[in-house]
Amino acid sequence: MGNYANDHEDAAGQFEQNFNYADALTTADRVVSLRYILNILAEQRGMTATFMPKPFTDRTGTGLHFHLSLWSGADALFPAGDGKVDDGGRGLGLSRLAYSFIGGILDHAPALQAFLAPTVNSYKRTGATTSSSGATWSPRKASFGGNDRTHMIRVPDNKRIELRSGDGSANPYLAIATAIAAGLDGVEKSIDPGLPSGPGESKPDAHFLPATLLHAVEALRKDPVILASLSGDPEIGAYYATAKEEEFLSWHNQVSDWEIRTYLTSI
Numbered sequence: 001m002g003n004y005a006n007d008h009e010d011a012a013g014q015f016e017q018n019f020n021y022a023d024a025l026t027t028a029d030r031v032v033s034l035r036y037i038l039n040i041l042a043e044q045r046g047m048t049a050t051f052m053p054k055p056f057t058d059r060t061g062t063g064l065h066f067h068l069s070l071w072s073g074a075d076a077l078f079p080a081g082d083g084k085v086d087d088g089g090r091g092l093g094l095s096r097l098a099y100s101f102i103g104g105i106l107d108h109a110p111a112l113q114a115f116l117a118p119t120v121n122s123y124k125r126t127g128a129t130t131s132s133s134g135a136t137w138s139p140r141k142a143s144f145g146g147n148d149r150t151h152m153i154r155v156p157d158n159k160r161i162e163l164r165s166g167d168g169s170a171n172p173y174l175a176i177a178t179a180i181a182a183g184l185d186g187v188e189k190s191i192d193p194g195l196p197s198g199p200g201e202s203k204p205d206a207h208f209l210p211a212t213l214l215h216a217v218e219a220l221r222k223d224p225v226i227l228a229s230l231s232g233d234p235e236i237g238a239y240y241a242t243a244k245e246e247e248f249l250s251w252h253n254q255v256s257d258w259e260i261r262t263y264l265t266s267i
Helices: 024-044 096-107 109-116 122-126 172-189 213-221 234-252 257-263
Strands: 005-008 015-018 066-068 153-157 160-163
Touching (some): 096 109, 096 153, 109 172, 122 213
Antiparallel strands (some): 153 160
């Protein structure tokens, strides 16, 4: 697996695990294996490991960040050069194909969130405005830029992009498959994402990421590319959307402590 870097993250008891890149299926297998291993190791020590996106209201949430690149055999397709011209001199060293791939993900971002952030709790992370540390490390709009962690897509170098809007509850197989489908749609349509945005900035017309799981479901139902991305059959995507809508409504039908505190004696 090549678990080459492990570091303490923003919140208390929060750690980041990094492992070597591989093909999409191998990477998804590694994510599932790592979750299982960490759960077992924690249980053996009388502890609990959680990948819940937002387990604490006042602390930073847990992301699942994918580093994506395209290859043709042994040839990396994202770096500019060797005939892959940097489109418009945007300064990130990426090829035209890479920018189109970025454009596809940004174009389909609202619908993608149904797979990248697939739980009710997910949107307590991406919707957070601050935390006890003063940062959330989660994007709120579909933006891209250089080596800056405020964007949905960060470009750390010219070999890869980092997709930062997914979280620890994501099914890695579905998340990777739909993200690749969105990017390839951008390549097929030669979508231009425009100029990269600066730190903390985004374009005026950039998509806002969905505010709740229900908003993500609504976006998915309106996006034929992502609906059909898992099998070529939009009925599969429609079935998933219905399941996630039911999950949202099941949560919504529960009376919460917040409602008791806010409404019990004030109405």
